[in-house]
Amino acid sequence: MPTRTVLVGSASGLHARPAALFVAEAAKQPVLVTIRSGDKKPVPARSMLAVLSLGAKKGTEVTLEADGDGAQAAVDTLAELLERDLDAVDA
């Protein structure tokens, strides 16, 4: 099953804006992708509440997993998004 583990790149963590962008992208994927932080139980990547509840901060290691047609591409797309700093630039 396609799996990728990445570090959250957004300065404020996987919160408001970064989380919204991530969840919106997950909802566009043809397969259900799950995300988990540490050894907690995996949650659906397209659930805003669940993703926020992970409490993932910048540098937190998270694992994405999916199954089925297009799973690899979906996992790669979302992993790439997670690694970027999705917060606006500031001083």
Add this chain to the structure above:
Amino acid sequence: MRELRGIGASPGGAAGPVYRLAPPPALPPLVETVDPEAEKTAVRAAAVAVAADLARRADTALDATAAEVLRAQVMMAQDETLIDAADIAIDGGADAPHAITDVLAGHRAAFEAAGGYLAERVSDLDDLRDRLVAACLGQPMPGVPDPGHPYLLIARDLAPADTAGLEPGLVLGLITAEGGPTSHTAILARTLGIPAVVRCPGILDVTDGALASLDGTNGVVVAGVSAETVTTVNADRLAEIERRARSRGPGRTADGHPVALLANIGSARDLTGEVEGVGLFRTELLYLDRSDPPSHEEQVTAYRDVFAALPGRKIVVRTLDAGADKPLPFLRLAVEPNPALGIRGLRVARQTPSVLTTQLAAISAAAAATDADVWVMAPMVATAAEAAAFTESCREHGLPTAGVMIEVPAAALRASQVLRHADFLSVGTNDLSQYTFAADRMCGDLADLLDPWQPALIALLAVCATAGVEAGKPVGVCGESAADPDFALVLAGLGITSLSMAPRSIPVVRESLAAHTLHECRQIAEAALAAPSPEAARAAAVGASRQLRSGDGVSVR
């Protein structure tokens, strides 16, 4: 009259009758569900209605941050896992309001357990729950009162949905029982220019309609003031706003000592209105979300756009401030366990010197094509040797004015040595606080340590300013603290020569400076420096400035 104490979160005075936010719907006793399908349908209908209402509020929100948070709430209301979990709760015997409450309570616990930023967001979840429950019960949405005349809004805390549509003309001030200086309420109030006091627990005991006044600078709230006081406080506030709107021209003290008031910008778009110049031009925007660095030509074009907008004016360009803390793919930096203490700012040039040399060449070319007074500075300089190397590199590229940012205590303590090599200093108080207090800038729980009024930070600023005065070279401040009209007096008094801030903050700082002589600023700075705590430093400075100001009518041209 009763005096209550909170934390000043948005400066200014306001007074009027208080009205509290419409209370959240009371959860009725659990009734035995006769028709689980009807309850499930009710949850879905509530989710649709609440999401639509929040989306409408997001669309009409005046503030971009508020709109963003509202859109996140819309996504929560539409969350399939919320609906699914509510279905399961209903199958377990709950009715729609209880199912929603139970499910969101689980997420609330997770937010609180995560702490920090997320714990401050539990009010978003509570707001969502109240809205969904109200919709299930057929009650009106809880929200901001509308008494039909200006008032002070009081609340336990405010959620983004409550505050997004606030009209500054109608809501004179905000007082909340909870929240902190970094809470949504505080940020929004400052953005809208509404005076606010947060964490004032006693305010919830004040009855609706009672007259009160608040001071958003020192956090004092007085309940039970007279109608005359209300009139006076609001007239003063209005006069202050009008004075500020009329304010023009360069920054200077009452006796004409110049303190340049400059803008912090990220692109030519951020330049609003007339400014003396730019004290911090962040160049990161060009580099974001790219797999290759921007080309020489691309950079020249972007810099030239900004330079051309300010002919003859000073523009301080900060070279790329990125690295482990703000990763950019093309830098290919290793992930570090402690990014704030790693390869960032000027340190990137240790590994990838071409990024800096390309940028300096582009700045130089753009400067040659316009007649702006272009200065260049490096972020995250720690030693005099680093300053020397950077200055030399700037000279090689034909850039005559090269300086460094002071963001690290090591550089602040050796400011006079750094100034032997650099033409000027610019103190970034946000990062300087972070490194001085070993407190991450993003950590809300440590907000008290990041207060610019911390005596240790003021002492480091004094070292830098004194070094500048002795060397006869300019020392500016371009962190958040420069936008605080009271702190600006301290900075001017210490000998800081320019203050750079978001353009909208300039008028209030200009007015504050114009109301005090340089001698008074020095007295205020001394009072702040001598204070044992940030609270005492602020109180000493504000007290001294009010006292000095109350003597005569102040006018600013």
